[in-house]
Amino acid sequence: MPDPAPTARDEQSRRYEEAVAAFGPALDRLAVAYERDAERRKDLLQDIHFALWRSLATFDSRCALRTWVYRVAHNVAASHALRDHRRARECVGLDALEAASMAFDEDTMSSRLVEQLDDDRRRAQLAALIAQLIAPDRQLLLLYLEELNATAIGEVMGLSPANVATKIHRLKRVLARRALADRVPTPSQAAPVALPTAATSPSAPK
Structure with a gap:
């Protein structure tokens, strides 16, 4: 049968x-x-x-x-x-994260900063960003990390590919600014400036 x-x-x-x-x-x-x-x-x-x-x-x-x-x-x-x-209540949208990172100007930011971070630091940066995002922005970033392109992400989320591409660019910019912030020493981390002493100063003219 x-x-x-x-x-x-x-x-x-x-x-x-x-x-x-x-x-x-x-x-x-x-x-x-x-x-x-x-x-x-x-x-x-x-x-x-x-x-x-x-x-x-x-x-x-x-x-x-x-x-x-x-x-x-x-x-x-x-x-x-x-x-x-x-x-x-702890999560915020992309607009708020972008505004908070504006202290680091795009003109002073290397586009390869994120790639220059070691793998552990990069994963930590990504995890921190993902944890802060509200659900729609988190969803978009996670789909991007799964290597979906803008068209495929748009199909999942009901967004246009252009809208998706814009959001991805903004998320990458926030992450790059955070990478820059991570590399800029705070005043407490900066090496103290050595003041000249009598032994190191050039002799005063006679």
Whole structure:
């Protein structure tokens, strides 16, 4: 007898397994970025996987599977972040972060500062920036770090590619300014200026 035709539930499970095989590590990274507490992070990841499996019952291939997975996952993660009222109050938008970094003028800033930082410092800078961002801006940066281009990010977030590209540029500028700030010594860190002494000063003219 021929094998029975796959049911809708079979197809849903097949799509879910395909999605997890392709994007499971990205979902893990997403959960880490949105939740610092280990137990709550496990709950968030479970919620993401359940929402993804349930949503795939209606997936009709009108968009790429990657777009669908990221859209569902980020919606769940953003809802999780909004439920944490204390944490949400600590987050700010890109406009506020950009304004706070304006002390470091773009003309004095090397475009390669971020690349010049060691890997640990760069990861710390990124983690700090991600933790401060409100959900939409955080979502955009995380998708960019997953190497999605502006068009793909726009499909996930419902933004135009031009809007996405502008926001990415602004986020990179904030990060570069922070890198510059990290390299500029504070007054307490700066080496003291040695005043001339009699032994080091040139002799006064007779």
